[in-house]
Amino acid sequence: MDRFIYADNAATTRLLPQVLNKMMPYLTEQYGNPSSLYSFGQTARQAVDEARDTVAEYLNCRSDEVFFTSGGSEADNWAIRMAAHAMAKKGKKHIISTAFEHHAVLHTLKALKKQGFEITLLPVYENGIVQIDDLKQAIRPDTALVTVMFANNEIGTIQPISEIGAVCREKGVFFHTDAVQAVGHIPVDFAGLNIDMLSLAAHKFHGPKGVGALIIRKGLRFANLIEGGAQEKGRRAGTENTAGIVGLAEALKLACLDMEKATPPMIAKRDRLISGLLGSVERSRLNGDPIKRLPGNVNISFEGIEGESLLLLLDFKGVCASSGSACTSGSLDPSHVLLSIGLPHAIAHGSLRLSLSQDITDEDIDTLLEVIPPIINRLRDISPLWEKILKNEKYE
Amino acid sequence: MDRFIYADNAATTRLLPQVLNKMMPYLTEQYGNPSSLYSFGQTARQAVDEARDTVAEYLNCRSDEVFFTSGGSEADNWAIRMAAHAMAKKGKKHIISTAFEHHAVLHTLKALKKQGFEITLLPVYENGIVQIDDLKQAIRPDTALVTVMFANNEIGTIQPISEIGAVCREKGVFFHTDAVQAVGHIPVDFAGLNIDMLSLAAHKFHGPKGVGALIIRKGLRFANLIEGGAQEKGRRAGTENTAGIVGLAEALKLACLDMEKATPPMIAKRDRLISGLLGSVERSRLNGDPIKRLPGNVNISFEGIEGESLLLLLDFKGVCASSGSACTSGSLDPSHVLLSIGLPHAIAHGSLRLSLSQDITDEDIDTLLEVIPPIINRLRDISPLWEKILKNEKYE
């Protein structure tokens, strides 16, 4: 293997050693149960409380609005299901979302649909951004909830959360945002954006896997997803994952403290990678808005090739990346995200997502720009589809 | 602080260094997403698969019956809610459980009751054990599910799971057991006991917090609690907590390999502690069956005192323990478990649970026997209730 370049930070990130250090006491001597009375347990309790304060500080919410969960999926499920059921009792059974949400949202909505909810999925257009007028038109008297992601996980586009929040607040509709890809990467201001509920996951910003949070605006009280003990003020049962919670808070703090300094160079690398690939590979295109996108997100489609074989060849070169091809996921259709922005199936299959972190150096970008084009060419050489494209034959 | 004696292993346990060692690669270099195609992700995938095989091996189930969760509470919620909803579609809306289940079960049942389910809670009698005839009589044509814990978390009594499994199988009723306190402590044979679903949590057997599993019998397929990605064969979404899962399996393996050797000395210590306390403190009683109980569980009530103040004074002596008093939990009534075995409130308030692990030495037992009686006496000295008891006055 040549160099190891991890360019799949939208899938998961490296746990930072500083974060692990903060967690270590709770993985060793400090194993007390935070719900226990004795001082050994109260030390863990204090750590959890401090973590909650840290989260509140960096997301601009109140400490008592922070509820720790096992990750982004749980937070999404909890927020959407429970708001939906609560509103259904008031006769409101309409939910608005977008066509390119994460499956944690879309599959939850699908389950709700089976239970009689009506779901409107807003279009996201070629640039992968929701239009506020569409939202305004979609809101009905029986709309229970609007759930729109903060930033998309595949194409990295950032949604007009502030406007959406304002519209929802004005119309008196609850607003949940899946901010799993945004938190720790771009500024997220819970109170300032009129958000009612917000999901996040630690492992997307160099924290540990298996821990996340749902921020719930003070005063909102829906049913629980996980019933049981009195943890999290009786709203999310389960012995607290102290180490995970401490890790989440530390990772968030580090990410937020670093953000202002780290973002411009990250964007520079991202844009050099994008223009380098588009420049050197014919019939390639950038997916998603070039400006309103996450600092680390690159998503490009290459005609005539299929994503999985591209990923395997990149793997040989030590490059970890991801694709929206169906073959990667084991489903039949390519990524619903790429289809939602109007890509034909065949082109969606040939997509590559490179998601950067601060670990990525300028040399890594050079390597990527060096390594990727020949792989594309190699695959095109043996591709009967590329043959058709060159001959301008109709396909699909 | 004198000696540090952690005798609250039913609340949570020390993460074993050997277990943490196994987890460390996944908290450092091996941070790949197990769902990723590239070899870096597949290494994590392999670790998760091996963990699944290990769990299957030690619980006598199939690997494809193991679904990792964020802990015991999630597993309980998932099993009970989803089985209930599936059965409700067939007109079966009756659920049988016991009066002394963990809140993860009882509060889930309470939520279901609000949704129109009918709940029968079997009595557990003075010895804290369900009687099989009660179960037989309770099963009705519309019974959807029986959920009975494997072993109780407060008084440690072990339930007749084999008989319950047989009855349920014979009557064609699904059987879930909350085995959170049993797994890793006593033999648990999923297939051999006719169990349909079983919950467990790693942190109860020296594994990490924030990870557990639901074992679901092959062929059973209910809805998901957490919808989203394709993880866990599409049945439990969320990026896999690789380190946690690996830790769970390793802890389970160590616990099971050690069990035969470790159990008799643990029982000897438990029994010495019980008889020592009962012998030296007047008006004290053991809660729960003396024989059919977990090897590490001691639960004794001392008349005339309240549990929380006992715990605080024990804390000064470096002893971590727990109580069934209301004051510990912040609720008003003392533990529903102690009430379920017929203890009057006043006596339930004066209970002490000491739950041992292998870390507890014979000297620790000596210390406990030395330290506890004077504390009881001290509290009784200032207790107006004890005054009444001595005078044979009626109270309550």
Added chain:
Amino acid sequence: MAQFYSDKVMEHFTNPRNVGEIPDADGIGEIGNAKCGDIMKMYIKVKDGLIDDVKFKTYGCGSAIATSSIATEMIMGKTIEEALQLSNKAVVEALDGLPVNKIHCSVLAEQSIKAAIADYYTRQGIDPTPIVGKLADPHQPICEL
């Protein structure tokens, strides 16, 4: 060492002041019940309208013991009128706060002192109600307040 309670609560819990009984007390008040897990019993000795001595016995949690202890300190040597003005809030403040679910303990302390004073007046042949006000029923669970 992290604690559930404030240092002040812990200090009073560990070294409670004025514990015990006054055999020839002028007034005794008992509030709470075993079912709730809290009973406070206050003994007072009154001299020249002043609380000359006070002692307590308490069955209950850490904060029950600590609130009884500090309450005795707060009324010792005070006039009956001052003692009657001791509010549960003052007790909580003197202890640097109590967890929310423990506030009822401070109510018990206030009420048991009032009950002892009421008992004192009754023994003097004076109807305490106009002076002390309506007391909580000693057998009602104050913890549910």
Added chain:
Amino acid sequence: MAQFYSDKVMEHFTNPRNVGEIPDADGIGEIGNAKCGDIMKMYIKVKDGLIDDVKFKTYGCGSAIATSSIATEMIMGKTIEEALQLSNKAVVEALDGLPVNKIHCSVLAEQSIKAAIADYYTRQGIDPTPIVGKLADPHQPICEL
């Protein structure tokens, strides 16, 4: 280094055998479509009833490329009858297995060879159907099998 695919699949994916086109092929078969993300195109040269040469081009995932590669090896030099008997199962076995959701690739390989042979017969003026059997519609998504 843990892998998604067997070593055999990886080996054929990395070094595919018989890649390319045969300009004067006796039969060409193409199966799959861009929508599904898989297209296999097989070229055969027939001599004395034997597969004298075979080449392929494939657009698709790792296993699509690997199955095409190993399938060409498996029929090279064989009689047409033998080539027709190549089953997708045999291809999977030869690769030491495929992930469940990749089995359709082996079907593509089998079908594209049959299609090439059918094309060969058609060019000879022989109706291929009785010999080759019914082929999958090349424009139907085989991936949904």
